[in-house]
Amino acid sequence: MARYIFVTGGVVSSLGKGLLSASLGALLQARGYKVRIRKFDPYLNVDPGTMSPYQHGEVYVTDDGAETDLDLGHYERFTGVSSRQSDNVTTGRIYRDIIARERRGDYLGATVQVIPHVTNAIKEFALSETDGCDFIICEIGGTVGDIESLPFVEAIRQLRNDLGRDNTVSVHTTLVPWIKAAGELKTKPTQHSVREIASLGVQPDVLLCRCEKPIPESEREKIALFCNVPKSAVIQALDARSIYDVPLQYHSEGLDDEVLRAFRIDDAPQPDLARWHDIMDRLEHYDSEVTIGVVGKYVGLPDAYKSLNEALVHGGIANRTKVNIRWLDAELFEHPEADFEGELEPLHGILVPGGFGERGSEGKIASVRFAREQNIPFFGICLGMQMACIEGARNLAGISEASTTEFGDTSEPVVGLITEWMSEEGLQKRAADGDLGGTMRLGAYEAKLAANSHVATVYGSTDISERHRHRYEVNVHYRDALEKGGLIFSGMSPDGALPEIVERPDHPWFIGVQFHPELKSRPFEPHPLFAGFIGAALKQSRLV
Known part of the structure; x- marks a missing residue:
């Protein structure tokens, strides 16, 4: 039977519950345990697929086609365990399913209520698909005290009774702020947060206290006394050098030991953290540096490109190279007074990421052209590949009106809306005027690469699967x-109908992909395309 760890947060958001869950999963995995991590989001959207990146950061996509919270990216990057549809659920999805059951008459005339119907549905998600797992880590989004979080807190209270206290542990993240004027850390916000969640029936077993300065022993004792936990269960969480240092930092503070102690597991093997030490060694003792320009639409919020940012870091890890990222607003490149060449010329690589909508598209196309003409390594992802195709059509294929139907009617639809495609489940169909949510080509699809292509060399294979x-x-x-x-179609869908990869053989490194390789990159297993791109940028840096 799997044991459950419930991760909650209080005081303020952005205390690092996602990194805590991912790091704890990595630490338990390093001890030989099998883990699975889940995210429960209290918002009413069915999933984040229709939300603006400025609202909720990137949308992370799983192999089975779920549009999920970006924290699932952390889970996968830290544990290497592929997430599934069942690993992210929202209030909107819970209520949608409950209302559908009620309309079918599944409740046999009963009055449908938050308790027990909503809480039962939450528990069903928590308990589903857990075969073979030793630990299930469930992160509850939001903060304790939010109205929308209450059904989830009640559900984990019930689960602790259903499963038994020896099979569940509650980890609560809080803030211990440093008040500069007073010259001291304050524990009262943590006390109030724990009192709040305890009043809802959930007594934390372990406290993770985010702080800017080390917590003195006297303050730990005070937190332990007022929050009803052992002093050893008060874990300080100082800002880390890198997110990949967090597992090492939490282990040194005793987080995994304390969680296992709360489960009364005394014979757990010591963790093998060699790969995390190697990652940090590569990040801190690099041989060279490169600068990559990301020409995008949502550059005002780094979380909008979270997986992309991390995949570039992974490419640097593979090459023992520090990657400096310059976030460039594509829309600014469309203004006549913009110093276009001055921004792009110093770069060692140019990347145009995915996105939606026309805003900034001409700036992206111009950056593709600059990379092509100046022989700067170029990497186009999703919309970035489409912009590379439109640039090639306009400037090299003589199709001056080349465009995409995404931006409106065009006489030369080099890129167009797809309404039918083949998947493992058979023919998929979508209507042009259908709902936006969940109607895209989502999840993992296979592709065939040309045997003599650059990408086949990069992958070391002609058969790939990408999200x-x-x-x-x-x-x-x-x-x-x-x-x-000169733009070669070097990767196609197995039926030959859909272009997956384009490249320019006469260019040092020019590749565009329709999929999102950043979603499958890991610090201990960098994606080959990102490793290759940073390697090409490294060569470019030596030419400058």
């Missing part, structure tokens, strides 16, 4: 024209 999230595709009918202009 997708897009509604528009490069029109295969323009293949001949684009290839005459």
